[in-house]
Each structure stands twice: as structure tokens, then as C-alpha cells.
Amino acid sequence: MQSRVSDIDSRLTIPPTDWYQSLTAAGLLNPEVHGPARYWLQVEGSFTRALQKQCSNSFHVEVRREGFATPTQEEARRLRIPHRQHAWIREVSLCGDNQPWVLARTVIPLKCLEGEGRRLLHLGNRPLGAYLFTSPHWQRGPLETGLCRPVIPGQPELARRSLFSGHNSSLLVGEYLLPALFQRNTL
Numbered sequence: 001m002q003s004r005v006s007d008i009d010s011r012l013t014i015p016p017t018d019w020y021q022s023l024t025a026a027g028l029l030n031p032e033v034h035g036p037a038r039y040w041l042q043v044e045g046s047f048t049r050a051l052q053k054q055c056s057n058s059f060h061v062e063v064r065r066e067g068f069a070t071p072t073q074e075e076a077r078r079l080r081i082p083h084r085q086h087a088w089i090r091e092v093s094l095c096g097d098n099q100p101w102v103l104a105r106t107v108i109p110l111k112c113l114e115g116e117g118r119r120l121l122h123l124g125n126r127p128l129g130a131y132l133f134t135s136p137h138w139q140r141g142p143l144e145t146g147l148c149r150p151v152i153p154g155q156p157e158l159a160r161r162s163l164f165s166g167h168n169s170s171l172l173v174g175e176y177l178l179p180a181l182f183q184r185n186t187l
């Protein structure tokens, strides 16, 4: 997988994460999910759109790594694909007013890349949400809540993820909230 991270900022890496079917279930282990991050863990519709609304000036997507790689065993299970099958994996920072607010990791199985899905290989700095929410055949599944186990101070502690299902395949989008997002006083 190609990395475009020139200024390696280790806070901007994704820690191991345990996933729960609901915010309530995750909240039994970490009540922080009910704090200022709660809005972001539950917001519906395009996450990109929700972030854009919070920006005073600009929003942009920075690709950190993308390429064919093997998903984790847990991701493969969630996607119901063979464990060792390669997938297109895209990791980005979603930045508001030039600050990274969210890290996102999307696992796109080979089946999603067929036909018009080939466009997913060439998103570059265009947000994935713009593609998923303007193409009528993608349906979002229920949101899961993630509790991260940071290994480096400043890494995300809370996350959300969901499957987007297309004609006959699904992709998995995980969004990891950086403290800078919900420690602002604007919501």
C-alpha cells in the first residue's frame, strides 16, 4: 500500500479498535461516548457534509495511504470476504479549517471495483461520501460504535463504522474521531 505521509505524525494513525453494535453497548464500557463526541458518533447522512457544515473556512480530504492490501481478519469477517483476499484500502484525514478532525479507513473489496465501481480507485482528494451519497444504489447499514485502544497519546479514542451495500457487494467505512473535532466549543 502506498503511503503519502511525508511528515509522519504518529497521532494520525489508527489504533486497534473494538466494535460494538450500539452506542449504548459501547457506553457501558466507556461513558465518554455520551460526552461531546456523541453527536459525531450518531450523525446520519454524509459525514463529510456534517463536517463541512462545521467549518468556518474550508474542508479538505488528505489521502494518507491507499492501495491494494489485506484487510484485518475482523474486517474480512465483517465484509464476508475471504481473509487473505486483497481489497482496495483507503486511509484519509478529513480536515476542517486545515486541522485533521477525523481519520477514515475504507475497505473496498474487489467486487465493489467492478464496472462503475472502478471510479473508487481514482477518488484522490475527492471525498468518498460525494460518490456514495450521489449514487442511488448504495445503502448504509447500521452504525457501530468503536472504542479504540490508543498506543500513542493523541490517537483517536472513539470511532464509528458502517457497511455500505451496493448491488451485490459491500464496503466498510470507519471514521475515527480526533479530539480536535469535539473539543471545539461550537456544537
Ligand SMILES: C=C(O[C@@H]1C=C(C(=O)O)C=C[C@H]1O)C(=O)O
Residues within 6 Å of the ligand: 045, 046, 047, 048, 049, 061, 090, 092, 094, 104, 105, 106, 126, 127, 128, 129, 130, 132, 173, 174, 175
Ligand atoms: C462515507 C463518507 O465519506 C467520507 C469520506 C471518506 C473518504 O474520502 O475516504 C471517508 C469517510 C467519510 O467520512 C461520508 O461522507 O459519509
